Amino acid sequence: MLPRSERARLTTLYGALLVLAGGGLVALLNVLVRKGLFRSINQAVTTYAPALHQTQTLREGPALAVPAQKAPGAALTPEQLATYRATRDLSSAAERAALHELLTVSLVALAVFAVLSIWLAWWMSGRVLRPVGVITETARRLSGANLHERIGLAAPPGELKRLADTFDGMLDRMEDLVGAQRRFAANAAHELRTPLAVQRAAAEIGLAGEPDPAKVARIREKLIGVADSSEHLIESLLLLAVSEEGLESTRTVDLAALAAAELAECTGEGALGPDRPAGLSVERALAPLAVAGDRLLLGHLVRNLLANAVRHNRPGGRIELRTSPDGVLTVSNTGPVIPPGEVARLLEPFRRRAERRHTAGEGAGLGLSIVASIARAHGAALTAEANPAPSGGLTVRVRFPAAGSPPPPAG
Incomplete structure (x- = not known):
């Protein structure tokens, strides 16, 4: 089952890649060492093995034993054969001990490396995703009351820096649009309310009591003028709304x-x-x-x-x-x-x-x-x-x- 957070996914990916790289390195070292280890140990052992007493004496120094790889077979004497067997057994035992020790140390080192790799991957993924977290928190806090907030990411140029700057630019445009919408709504309400107030005042004051026909005519003309103005305003608002929707056909x-x-x-x-x-x-x-x-x-x-x-x-x-x-x-x-x-x-x-x-x-x-x-x-x-x-x-x-x-x- 995949981790649910991006940081956990990145940690898993980075950690797995680092552990695989470390495991591959350990395997390669073991293969290379195993390939030439027996020959190196055998050469070292035969160099310091006891001398075969043929023509040399102790004063002449130790004689070299015959290496196992070059044993001539039937030409060996019983003493040389015994020395050859002892050298071979000693070389094999030394090889097994060295390989076991190498494998143990390699596995311990790989385990330590795996722990450090996972910790390093977790830390690095957190560093990489920190700007994303800042963007997310800013977007979560935003509302109509605090559209003035900006991320202002202080980071070197890169994809996340461009993302944060793009988000800030989008907030600038949103703030302008919301401000224009608020001003439009307030102005529209004012413009629509004023003619209604004028009509009401003309009807209540101008037509109060028993006005003469001339006054009624003036009030009637005023009310018609205000109604025409209101009608023109409403038509203009509708036209503005239609034009903002774009063109359906051309x-x-x-x-x-x-x-x-x-x-x-x-x-x-x-x-x-x-x-x-x-x-x-x-x-x-x-x-x-x-x-x-x-x-x-x-x-x-x-x-x-x-x-x-x-x-x-x-x-x-x-x-x-x-x-x-x-x-x-x-x-x-x-x-x-x-x-x-x-x-x-x-x-x-x-x-x-x-x-x-x-x-x-x-x-x-x-x-x-x-x-x-x-x-x-x-x-x-x-x-x-x-x-x-x-x-x-x-x-x-x-x-x-x-x-x-x-x-x-x-x-």
Whole structure:
């Protein structure tokens, strides 16, 4: 049965490999020693064996006995044969004793080595898996209240260091998304609650008692205006939610023709009502541009950009609408001078440069955030830049993927 923890598995693997390596080394040493041990012992024994008294005397020094491997057989005398047998028996006994001692010492050394190997494998696997444990504990502690925590693994470059850094990067993105979601929910609740409060106050105060017909007409007009504003806000929220889900299906859309149609509608007579500045001039350069996407969402993208350019312009101002064959849609307008640091904030939901007055035709602060969401759904890159003084205003560019590159799938 396999161990249940990664550390135990690594310990088993490392320990088994080290013990097998030690056992192989012990076996190899025993084989090599056994192979030449008898010859070495026999040579040593025959060198110091008693001399055969043939022609030498004790004063002449000891005579060498005949080695067992070179015994000539029938040419030996009885004394030489007896010496040969004694030498052979002594060599064999010495070999057996030496091999037994070697085997005993080797097994003891192997047992000690096995214990040290298992301990070393356990320690090493703990060192290797320590970053994984840190990542696991951090992930276990995380909740919506402490998404600011990071691993910050202090380790040399490697796979686990990259894993920890990737996890920290994912936490950064999650914290941004959760923060944006919380701000969106709070702003949406505020935006939806305010019209209801206005309607209630108009009904309770304006219609209290027996108001004259003129007052009733004014209250009626106010309630209808607030209802229209609330309806527009709800439609914008639904559109934002749909665009965040991605595209279920795509087809080729003539963006230049779509932009021309939306431009005619947004800059026509009566567009945007009293909020439309007087004397607006329009410059357009619509080169052929076909993109893959959803025609309805792309229409909302162009419409919101143009409505934003018209609503936040100035009398006698200018609007520029351009499409280029390399996949870029550009909408630029004159207007108030916007500090460059505020541009990114304007792309967030419910962000405006001026306080909302809850009047008819007033935007909900979702236009540019819807544009950014639709651009992401089509795999396009959106950039916004503040125009310098004295013209002021904003320039928004949406760069669509090259032809043949499909937008990201839904979900």
